[in-house]
Amino acid sequence: MGFHLNQRLLLVILTAAAAAAAEEQKCPTKCGNVNIPFPFGLTELCSLNTSFIITCNKTLSQPIPFLKIDPKVRVLDISLDGQLHVSLPVATSCVNNTIGESEDENWLFEFKLKPFHLSSKQNKLTVLGGDAAGVVYDQGSRSGRLYITTACVSVYSGLDKEPTNDESCSGTFCCETPIQQRLSEFYIYSANIIINNFTKSFQSYPCGYTFLVKDGAYNFSMTHLINFNRTNTFPVVLDWAVGNTCIDAQKNASSYACKSKYSECHNAIVGPGYHCKCSTGFQGNPYLPHGCQDVDECTEESDDCLKGRSTCSNDPEGSYTCLCPKGYEGDGKINGSGCVIRSNRKIIIAFSVSGSILALLGGTLFVCCTLKKRKLNRLKEHFFQLNGGQLLQQQIGRYSGSNELTKIFTVEELKDATHNFSEEMVLGAGGEGTVYKGILPDNRTVAIKKSRISNPNQIEHFINEVILLCQINHRNVVKLLGCCLETEVPLLVYEFVPHGTVYDHLHDQTKSLRLTWKRRLQIAVETSGALAYLHSATNAPIVHRDVKTSNILLDHNLTAKVSDFGASKIIPLDRSQLTTLVMGTLGYLDPQYFHSSQLTEKSDVYSFGVVLVELLTGEKALSFERPEAHRNLAVHFHSSMNEGGLLNIVDSRIIDEANVEQLTDVANIARHCLRLKGEERPTMREVAMELEGINTVEKHQWEKVNLSSEETETLLKATPSSSFSVDGVNRRSMHSGSDTLNRIISLSLTSGR
Structure with a gap:
């Protein structure tokens, strides 16, 4: 027991001696351009304990500080608020292009930083490379086993042509994920993922890089994959504290780290330990006996003394007073009693009180109005920035x-x-x-x-x-x-578009207008024309990405208007597709886009095909009231068409008024739009031309088809023609004037501008 007491006494003596030596400036306080404030120091005598020793490497042209407990950790900045900014080495794994084996030796780094910890919410694990992975293992568990706490995988894009613009760090060539645990002993591990196409991936990007970095301190660029310097450093935030808790530390004054008389102890917000801070009115280093110095409010003009009437006098105990001139009395402050003449005291007090009240009321009203106006303007500006x-x-x-x-x-x-x-x-x-x-x-x-x-x-x-x-x-x-x-x-x-959505009028009996076949065909023509305009007549192609009947509104003339562009994307002129997060509505969503995340204009074509089927059948795009195999309207439509059962699925509300050949032609267009492969679908311009052609035939009565009920059923049960042509209107109702009609249709697509 005596041995342990002697050790404790020695530790207390060393701690007190270190603080005194640091205060007397016997200890160096800089290494290169980095300040080393106590409790940190460059020697054992100049630091709180061995964990806080900083090693200054002076072999380079510019001295560089490192943690003594782990020389791999370079110190960038030390904050007395309890944070230590450091940089850790980059774990690198490179693959031999011919045999697919790792050739780099710096693929694993071990760190033992106790008592320091990785900040749990300020750091990210970042991985660069094609088909590369990075892992952080926790080796500080009591069981002695390694646990994966954080992992991230960056994958090769799979594109034939590499992107030329910088990408976000979202998983392709770069991934990042937050560090959610406070770790003091851990490994950083980098590895390459060998998959079937590793030859193409690793020929272009043979190396993977894994590193920790402070959140927001790294911005990914595609050039980093080629020109990345593995000796680069990025800031990482460590938490530090002293002791256990303020209560335990204050029981032993000699080992209590808050040495300044004007300091306060605050328990660490995260994890064990405490921090020392200078009291209000003081500033400096609270870990030194005389480290907290009085702030002279009078010099800094932070006082509220009456200017020109009272004199500010600083109090070395952390406050100040306002002295009235000779012959006056009061506290000398703006919001206090001020300075008044001692003679005629009662009259002066009465006038002063009345004047003060009036001035206070007027000043308060003025200040409140001013502050309210400023607050409102700041709030508006805040929302302006917040809302983009x-x-x-x-x-x-x-x-x-x-x-x-x-x-x-x-x-x-x-x-x-x-x-x-x-x-x-x-x-x-x-x-x-x-x-x-x-x-x-x-x-x-x-x-x-x-x-x-x-x-x-x-x-x-x-x-x-x-x-x-x-x-x-x-x-x-x-x-x-x-x-x-x-x-x-x-x-x-x-x-304002007053008549609601097409969806309401098709499916909600309480809101519905009667949509005749003629009106439904007109809605299809107007919607397809709008989508064709978006795809081909704007500065750059615009993909709506959420085409559905609930996004088609009807105005007072029942004219269709496409709405809700919150999910839309502009496809650059030099690209035919975009890789995006999948967005859309089930039932209308392009299966190819859903599985590949490759967005093209043909994704809108598929969704419009579902809208056409919805107009034909009056059925919802996704309905659990239908049998399981037919819950998806597109699947139900394909099945019925393949069985020659178009008559069975056409909306009973329009079957008696619709031109049978028109129904067949529109169904055939929908069938082409719903092809699984996007390249086999027509463009929206071609779809719009076809629908306009059908509608024009109806308007001008170029040909009337009168069929008996037996002929009608035969035509509807027939398999629709697969002769949908992108070069011209290919229907039986069109005569030799089809070339002229195509020109008319082409002009109509731009008539909406």
């Missing part, structure tokens, strides 16, 4: 040739228009937000969409919808009138 205002400005700059927003509305204007967003004004609600009916001061009726954004990542979808709608000017696309970014959630103002 800067991103919106950048995007508008990129598309300088497009129309700018018609109007930027204030939140007060939209509150008045919607009776403060009353529930009575709600037109509909969905996953993307709520739509309100509003009446502007000029008596225009509008639809106001309040987006439902739960995290910053969804801001991009909102800005995407604004930018897309600014570029679109088509009679069959809902028109954007303006937006408001001053609220917690962004608002979009559209033209």
